[in-house]
Amino acid sequence: MATNPPTGDGHRNGAVKSRSQTKTSSGHYVKRDTKTGRFMDVKTSDKKPFKGVRKEKSK
Template identity: 50%
Template sequence: MAKNTGNGHRNGAVKGRSEFPHNGQWFKRDTSTGRILNGSPNQHKGVRNEK
């Protein structure tokens, strides 16, 4: 499980999530259902990128 450190980074990986860029936004996806969870102008911390 990923733990927030309070220092601008996370220890460990966020499991069950991936992210991909689209039109200048980064969208986070649930890997088991494929549902898009949220978008952000910056990448999410500790979430793997899709190819």
């Protein structure tokens, strides 16, 4: 079994599965479920992207 040492260092190996994120017009990032297309969460604490979640291409 693979491990991601050291524990608690604030990073992960690999991306979060079946999730993507995009930037809103206000500059916040919103997380989306790629299977259903529904928005799940908006990051309002700061305007940095979610960690470990892939970004959608902006149009």
